[in-house]
Amino acid sequence: MPPEIHGTLNADGVRFAIVVARFNSFITDRLLAGALDALRRHGAADEGVTIVRVPGSFEIPPVARRLAQSGKFDAVLCLGCVIRGQTPHFEHVAGEAARGVGRVALETGVPTAFGILTCDTLEQAIERAGSKAGNKGADAAMTAIEMVNVYRKIDAM
Ligand code: INI
Numbered sequence: 001m002p003p004e005i006h007g008t009l010n011a012d013g014v015r016f017a018i019v020v021a022r023f024n025s026f027i028t029d030r031l032l033a034g035a036l037d038a039l040r041r042h043g044a045a046d047e048g049v050t051i052v053r054v055p056g057s058f059e060i061p062p063v064a065r066r067l068a069q070s071g072k073f074d075a076v077l078c079l080g081c082v083i084r085g086q087t088p089h090f091e092h093v094a095g096e097a098a099r100g101v102g103r104v105a106l107e108t109g110v111p112t113a114f115g116i117l118t119c120d121t122l123e124q125a126i127e128r129a130g131s132k133a134g135n136k137g138a139d140a141a142m143t144a145i146e147m148v149n150v151y152r153k154i155d156a157m
Contacts, residue, residue, distance in 0.1 A: 007150035012043035014074045014148055016050070016141075017067040021080035021116075023056035030129040031079040031115055031137030038141035057082050057116050058093050061100025068110035075144040076104070079137050080116035081125050094118040111147035115140030 016039060020032050032051070039049060050073070054063050057080030064076045078101045082094040097116050105112035115137050119125040127133040 005153045007146035011145045015048050017073040018051045018077045019064050021057045024081035027081040027125045027129045034135030034137035035141040038138040057097040065104045068108035075111040075148050077113045077140050082118045084120045113140035113144040
């Protein structure tokens with residue numbers, strides 16, 4: 001069998017930054033709670049986690065980039081919620097947030113997880129923030145942990 005790399009889900013000693021939008025905080029507070037719960041359950045210490053609040057999802061990528069470039073964090077989690085009904089600018093805010101987070105991950109080489117909901121309705125957002133469709137903040141945390149460990153294994157080859 002060829003060698004295969006798997007990222008473990010061990011967050012012990014890993015330094016995380018979480019950028020969370022205040023817009024739609026009813027939802028994003030729940031994404032943050034889900035992310036923190038997942039990080040703790042996989043061994044992250046609270047002292048290893050830094051939370052940065054920003055006004056809206058549009059502001060997430062530049063702050064995520066600053067954090068990733070600082071060298072102080074092993075992974076960055078991006079949490080926000082964009083709901084179509086609330087703005088004619090939905091496409092712009094959602095598009096910039098998604099493109100921006102992707103660019104941060106590529107340009108900095110720091111694992112950067114996309115936990116920004118882009119929903120048509122508030123109900124869809126509620127479903128993804130700790131009810132019947134799970135918690136996308138927790139999913140982003142798991143992704144970040146796995147990616148940190150994938151990168152570490154690649155670097156150690
Ligand atoms: N920001 C969000 O995170 N979600 C939204 O649904 C949203 N809407 O609907 O407008 C939103 N707008 C604010 C935007 O992210 C910026 O903070 C604002 O444009 C200032 O740059």
